[in-house]
Amino acid sequence: MTNQEKGQSKRHLTLQQKQNLTGWIFLLPASLLIIWMSFYPMVRAFVVSLMRGKPTALEFSDPLWRNYQRMTMDTVFIQSLKNTFTYLIIQVPIMLVLALIFASLLNRKDIRFKGIFRTCIFLPCATALVSYSIIFRTLFAYDGFVNAILLNLRLISEPINWMNDPTGAKTVIIIALIWRWTGYNMVFYLSAMQSIDYSIYEAARIDGAGPLTQLTKITMPLLKPVILVTAIMSTNGTLQLYDESVNLTNGGPANASITMSHYIYNTTFVTSPNFGYAAEMSFVILMFVAILSAIQMKVGDKR
Amino acid sequence: MSKGAFRKYGSKALIYLFLIVMSFISVFPLYWCFVSAFNTTPEILGGKLVPGGHLMENITNLLDQQKVFTALKNSFINTILVVLLSLTVCSVAGYGFEVYHDKGKDTVMKILMLSMMVPFVAIMVPMFQMFSAMGMLNKYIGFVLPSISTPFLIMLFRSNARSFPKEIIEAARIDGLNEVQIFVRMFIPTMRPTYAAAATVTFMNSWNSYLWPRIIFKTNESITMPMLISNLMSGYVLDYGLIMAAVTICTLPTVIIFFFLQKSFTEAIAGSVK
Numbered sequence: 001m002t003n004q005e006k007g008q009s010k011r012h013l014t015l016q017q018k019q020n021l022t023g024w025i026f027l028l029p030a031s032l033l034i035i036w037m038s039f040y041p042m043v044r045a046f047v048v049s050l051m052r053g054k055p056t057a058l059e060f061s062d063p064l065w066r067n068y069q070r071m072t073m074d075t076v077f078i079q080s081l082k083n084t085f086t087y088l089i090i091q092v093p094i095m096l097v098l099a100l101i102f103a104s105l106l107n108r109k110d111i112r113f114k115g116i117f118r119t120c121i122f123l124p125c126a127t128a129l130v131s132y133s134i135i136f137r138t139l140f141a142y143d144g145f146v147n148a149i150l151l152n153l154r155l156i157s158e159p160i161n162w163m164n165d166p167t168g169a170k171t172v173i174i175i176a177l178i179w180r181w182t183g184y185n186m187v188f189y190l191s192a193m194q195s196i197d198y199s200i201y202e203a204a205r206i207d208g209a210g211p212l213t214q215l216t217k218i219t220m221p222l223l224k225p226v227i228l229v230t231a232i233m234s235t236n237g238t239l240q241l242y243d244e245s246v247n248l249t250n251g252g253p254a255n256a257s258i259t260m261s262h263y264i265y266n267t268t269f270v271t272s273p274n275f276g277y278a279a280e281m282s283f284v285i286l287m288f289v290a291i292l293s294a295i296q297m298k299v300g301d302k303r
Numbered sequence: 304m305s306k307g308a309f310r311k312y313g314s315k316a317l318i319y320l321f322l323i324v325m326s327f328i329s330v331f332p333l334y335w336c337f338v339s340a341f342n343t344t345p346e347i348l349g350g351k352l353v354p355g356g357h358l359m360e361n362i363t364n365l366l367d368q369q370k371v372f373t374a375l376k377n378s379f380i381n382t383i384l385v386v387l388l389s390l391t392v393c394s395v396a397g398y399g400f401e402v403y404h405d406k407g408k409d410t411v412m413k414i415l416m417l418s419m420m421v422p423f424v425a426i427m428v429p430m431f432q433m434f435s436a437m438g439m440l441n442k443y444i445g446f447v448l449p450s451i452s453t454p455f456l457i458m459l460f461r462s463n464a465r466s467f468p469k470e471i472i473e474a475a476r477i478d479g480l481n482e483v484q485i486f487v488r489m490f491i492p493t494m495r496p497t498y499a500a501a502a503t504v505t506f507m508n509s510w511n512s513y514l515w516p517r518i519i520f521k522t523n524e525s526i527t528m529p530m531l532i533s534n535l536m537s538g539y540v541l542d543y544g545l546i547m548a549a550v551t552i553c554t555l556p557t558v559i560i561f562f563f564l565q566k567s568f569t570e571a572i573a574g575s576v577k
Contacts (some may be wrong), residue, residue, distance in 0.1 A: 129515050
């Protein structure tokens, strides 16, 4: 029904139609805002990705896909892409497995003080990304707390220069991310596990299934939809990593830990702003998110 | 002790040990930050793990160097505006999608959900262009506008509206209440826990937001708390006592909310995927 038709028939609306119309009015503001603040900028991002020039004087580039060509030869972009995928491939699986383990332990009937453990493991979620980045940067400083502990335990003979070592910097980011997000994912699993009938586990135990078999043969198949949701959310989140890259390692040393979002921000606002090229790289991230989510949904459907 | 009993208690002891170690690791960085706010830089680097007597000194130094009150005021205004507006807009929409649902509205919902897949960084450049063209840089409205309507909150309200009894709506209609009155007088009071959950998670997200404010807030007067603490790390000589005092101030509101409203928070993040 178009707006015009709506207006014409307003005088003799049935009760049903009236309610239907009320429904549309109720969801109008939210829908318009999402279109305005999410879909429209997405289309514009694609248009701007075909442009070049100063922010105030953008014009279509020739050839149109010039920015896309430039990207394939941009070593910093390729480095940021590699870094982001390193975080994704290493951090997300470790975090999700840890979260599953925590959740299945805290779902056991024979464990006490569950509330306290859950609160502790969930607590990191209450910290701002900037806050925990700064805390971890200080803890992992050359003369910082972690090195002092490792030296005292005689695990290392001299302090590790975490922030000035390409592997060290990435490791700190991965550790920090696991610390911040494991409890968050655990909450999803716990709430899903609580809806599984406990007698299934009792039956399995009588049949001689150990804790590991119970986890892989009962819990995980039943939790599949939730695991899928957390995997998609974590992938999406990792591809957008920004606060940690800026505040924990500042992308360093020499871009060894910079993320795609951080590089795009720098391209947009820091060194000689280039909106066209930044928009182009953003659009590529959007494609990655779409493709990876589609793959995960496909894989999740099959299993 | 028999072998079986040892295995039983031994494995349980291992589980407790594991949980205790993991809980310790989860809490330690925050405890360390909090304690360090009471200590001087040499003490912090020396590994002091109990609070000392330098809190006032750290805070005085911080207030001298940084516009902490401006940042706190901005962060609170930004966050409260987002909470109020997004709860209103999204609860109305979630209610609309559920109570008046039909094929057309379900399709609209599915399309809106797609926007969850749009990473913010993918629209960062056009968003900045739009907001500077609209003259919304350095203004509260600039921060608030993109966060008012989120598919996450709409979904949360929609899935919780499912448990709102249809009979109440029918009865209210017979009593002569119009649709808006039903929403305001029946739905909002019944759905208080959902509103609490939505408010908790929205407060945390807005308070902690960093990238978007960094893009649109360009003056010292519009700085937010996360921006302020991020700036502290740019000096050559770092005063860790001062920095940890600032980080503690920035973290306190969300940690307090976490402890008081943990249940709401949990319900909000887990409830949206039902």
